[in-house]
Amino acid sequence: MSASNPAPEKKRGLLVALVAGVFLLVALVAAALLVNIAERKQEAKNSTVRLADVTENDVDPAKWGTNWPREYDGYKRTSEPSHTKYGGGYGGAEGVVPPQKAARDPWLTRIFAGYLFAVDYRDRRGHAFMLFDQENTKRNVQAEGKQSGNCMHCHASIMPLYRKLGKDAAPQASEAEQLQKGLEAVGALGYWDAHKQLEQLTGKVHPVSCVDCHDPKSMELRVTRPAFVAGIQKLAVSKAAVPHLPSIERWRSGDRARPYDPNVDATRQEKRSYVCGQCHVEYFCGKGTTIFFPWAEGLRVEDMEKQYNSIEVKGARFKDWTHAETGMEVLKAQHPEFEMWSQGIHARSGVACADCHMSYRRDGAQKISEHWVRSPLLSANRSCASCHPYSDEELKSRVEAIQDRHFALMSRAGQAAIAMIDAIVAVRKPYDDQNRPAAAAKAKETFEKNSDFAKLGKEDQDKKLAAETKANLLAAWRAVVDKDPAIKELGELQRAAQWRLDMVAAENSMGFHAPQEMARILAESIDLSRQAQVKAGEVLSGKVAVAGAASAPTKGPKRMSP
Amino acid sequence: MKTNRGFSLLPVPLTLAAAAAGLAIGVGAYAFWYAKGSSYMGNDPATCANCHVMAAHYSGWQAAPHHDVATCNDCHTPAGAISKYTVKALNGWHHSWAFTMGGYPDVIRARPESSAVVEANCRRCHSDLVDSMTQGGNVSCVRCHASVGHAR
Numbered sequence: 001m002s003a004s005n006p007a008p009e010k011k012r013g014l015l016v017a018l019v020a021g022v023f024l025l026v027a028l029v030a031a032a033l034l035v036n037i038a039e040r041k042q043e044a045k046n047s048t049v050r051l052a053d054v055t056e057n058d059v060d061p062a063k064w065g066t067n068w069p070r071e072y073d074g075y076k077r078t079s080e081p082s083h084t085k086y087g088g089g090y091g092g093a094e095g096v097v098p099p100q101k102a103a104r105d106p107w108l109t110r111i112f113a114g115y116l117f118a119v120d121y122r123d124r125r126g127h128a129f130m131l132f133d134q135e136n137t138k139r140n141v142q143a144e145g146k147q148s149g150n151c152m153h154c155h156a157s158i159m160p161l162y163r164k165l166g167k168d169a170a171p172q173a174s175e176a177e178q179l180q181k182g183l184e185a186v187g188a189l190g191y192w193d194a195h196k197q198l199e200q201l202t203g204k205v206h207p208v209s210c211v212d213c214h215d216p217k218s219m220e221l222r223v224t225r226p227a228f229v230a231g232i233q234k235l236a237v238s239k240a241a242v243p244h245l246p247s248i249e250r251w252r253s254g255d256r257a258r259p260y261d262p263n264v265d266a267t268r269q270e271k272r273s274y275v276c277g278q279c280h281v282e283y284f285c286g287k288g289t290t291i292f293f294p295w296a297e298g299l300r301v302e303d304m305e306k307q308y309n310s311i312e313v314k315g316a317r318f319k320d321w322t323h324a325e326t327g328m329e330v331l332k333a334q335h336p337e338f339e340m341w342s343q344g345i346h347a348r349s350g351v352a353c354a355d356c357h358m359s360y361r362r363d364g365a366q367k368i369s370e371h372w373v374r375s376p377l378l379s380a381n382r383s384c385a386s387c388h389p390y391s392d393e394e395l396k397s398r399v400e401a402i403q404d405r406h407f408a409l410m411s412r413a414g415q416a417a418i419a420m421i422d423a424i425v426a427v428r429k430p431y432d433d434q435n436r437p438a439a440a441a442k443a444k445e446t447f448e449k450n451s452d453f454a455k456l457g458k459e460d461q462d463k464k465l466a467a468e469t470k471a472n473l474l475a476a477w478r479a480v481v482d483k484d485p486a487i488k489e490l491g492e493l494q495r496a497a498q499w500r501l502d503m504v505a506a507e508n509s510m511g512f513h514a515p516q517e518m519a520r521i522l523a524e525s526i527d528l529s530r531q532a533q534v535k536a537g538e539v540l541s542g543k544v545a546v547a548g549a550a551s552a553p554t555k556g557p558k559r560m561s562p
Numbered sequence: 563m564k565t566n567r568g569f570s571l572l573p574v575p576l577t578l579a580a581a582a583a584g585l586a587i588g589v590g591a592y593a594f595w596y597a598k599g600s601s602y603m604g605n606d607p608a609t610c611a612n613c614h615v616m617a618a619h620y621s622g623w624q625a626a627p628h629h630d631v632a633t634c635n636d637c638h639t640p641a642g643a644i645s646k647y648t649v650k651a652l653n654g655w656h657h658s659w660a661f662t663m664g665g666y667p668d669v670i671r672a673r674p675e676s677s678a679v680v681e682a683n684c685r686r687c688h689s690d691l692v693d694s695m696t697q698g699g700n701v702s703c704v705r706c707h708a709s710v711g712h713a714r
Contacts, residue, residue, distance in 0.1 A: 016576055016578070017575045019582075020581075020582040024582045024585070024586070026586040026590065027582065027588075030590040031589050033662065034597075037593065037596060040614070359668070361668055362668050381667045381668055382667075382669060385667075
């Protein structure tokens with residue numbers, strides 16, 4: 001030992017210190033790893049901790065969020081803008097409304113002429129905005145009061161109001177009956193009246209939230225919306241084939257002692273679609289009716305059409321509106337995602353809405369359902385790859401190939417619809433030209449007796465006169481349509497063609513939910529539009545005699561000869 | 563004086579080093595035990611589901627036709643002892659890194675090296691039947707027989 005030489009000793013000391021440092025580092029990493037492993041083990045053990053007690057009346061998701069923070073985080077993220085090639089628009093930052101759909105598909109404005117959707121019809125955005133966007137669309141201006149309380153069925157967490165009004169209306173009835181009563185009561189209110197009543201009841205009106213799909217006691221999935229329950233019960237008692245909903249087929253083969261109950265009979269996997277089907281469906285909710293889903297004949301486009309065509313409102317066949325250009329009574333489709341999914345291969349294979357749109361996500365050692373509900377294209381690995389083991393790029397390009405083809409076909413159908421409208425307008429025009437003097441005179445006559453009208457300024461008077469003249473022209477034209485089978489047929493063709501086109505256009509998947517079915521529907525729509533165009537041409541050219549023209553209130557117009 | 567000087571210089575770093583070594587070995591050993599480290603040397607399929615990521619694969623294997631005749635290791639590690647433990651070590655490193663650091667895809671897919679191990683094991687047991695079928699061709703067994711190992 002060369003104690004007299006301090007240098008090697010110092011070196012050895014340094015070496016020892018270095019070794020100690022390395023050991024310390026190893027100990028540190030081992031400790032960190034240990035903590036991490038312990039955390040993962042803990043995560044796997046306790047998935048939730050109930051800190052707050054939640055009840056049926058807790059419509060505020062923030063309270064639920066204290067118990068289920070991971071799910072709540074996802075729910076909140078639905079406010080973030082997201083888009084795919086065809087969906088969601090390129091809205092940009094949060095709070096910016098998405099672009100008008102008609103900016104991409106100009107034919108939408110033509111087929112919706114005379115309806116509120118020609119005024120404002122924007123691309124969709126996340127769940128967080130469902131209520132805000134409804135409160136702010138130009139279709140629902142408070143001063144105009146055009147919408148009913150029915151609309152809140154799907155845009156607000158409204159169950160407490162249904163329960164309260166249902167209990168008031170029928171204190172002795174069962175819970176289900178009371179809900180139906182409550183639904184009727186809210187439907188009879190104007191939108192903004194219902195909004196106010198709900199606000200008084202729950203403090204603040206919330207968009208659809210946790211309680212609308214989860215039982216607060218067990219967190220089990222459940223459906224709450226009375227219109228869905230009524231609709232699926234009608235579907236259950238119908239003869240429509242529903243191979244993708246095995247619980248309905250089981251119920252049908254049973255004794256049917258009680259109505260089909262989605263919350264009792266359905267499997268968990270079916271409920272993972274039912275909860276979405278409470279709102280992502282075709283429905284009617286106009287003023288004066290209680291919202292209903294047209295499922296009594298089945299879920300296909302012609303099943304729903306059949307039902308709408310067999311319903312009478314105030315003695316006349318059901319219509320959504322009268323087309324402003326052609327004067328024909330037509331139908332409006334909503335967003336039939338549940339119905340279209342029902343026609344597709346994914347439904348048939350037992351794949352639920354939530355499997356793709358709320359796919360399972362790992363969070364540490366936990367597996368949770370993603371509550372940031374959005375397009376599966378934005379999470380292809382989680383949404384698709386669990387069954388289709390391919391790369392994200394491959395999966396996306398497969399879906400986009402379907403969507404590109406679908407968009408091309410739909411645009412063709414839109415063009416065909418415009419050609420049809422042009423052709424029917426050409427048939428109507430000579431009638432309007434001939435009827436205009438009488439219609440204007442009648443309008444003047446109507447307002448001459450009206451003392452309020454005299455008080456109006458010239459501009460307002462002219463506006464009212466023009467509107468009344470237009471209404472008189474329409475009435476005269478409707479009389480022609482009703483009398484003349486050839487012209488009536490044009491209306492039937494337009495109704496059927498537009499119903500099919502809109503059913504596809506309003507559906508949010510750009511064809512993906514059921515590509516073949518939607519191609520079939522579009523093919524029918526194109527065919528019907530072109531049939532209408534051909535028949536309108538025959539009427540115009542005099543090839544088809546129009547009986548109504550001779551017996552029309554005013555003398556029939558001269559046909560243009562070829 | 564010499565000894566005194568030596569003693570006064572050595573004990574501090576040496577003691578420190580010894581303590582550090584003891585700490586590292588102690589904590590490391592505890593972590594190894596706590597994480598069921600020794601189970602990874604064995605052949606029990608439940609081990610692979612230790613970290614929860616494999617829970618679905620594990621239950622899929624239990625429901626699949628091969629669960630009576632093949633464990634995880636029979637398909638996912640090579641047959642030879644040295645290559646088996648090399649693959650185990652490599653995969654163990656990848657898996658623990660991914661599970662600790664996060665950021666891996668929810669639906670995981672085999673790396674090409676891992677697929678090659680599986681394919682080789684299919685042929686190891688089924689050579690009598692498949693050798694003549696696959697001769698000269700680059701044929702993947704699991705491309706068609708995807709659910710023999712893990713039922714869906």
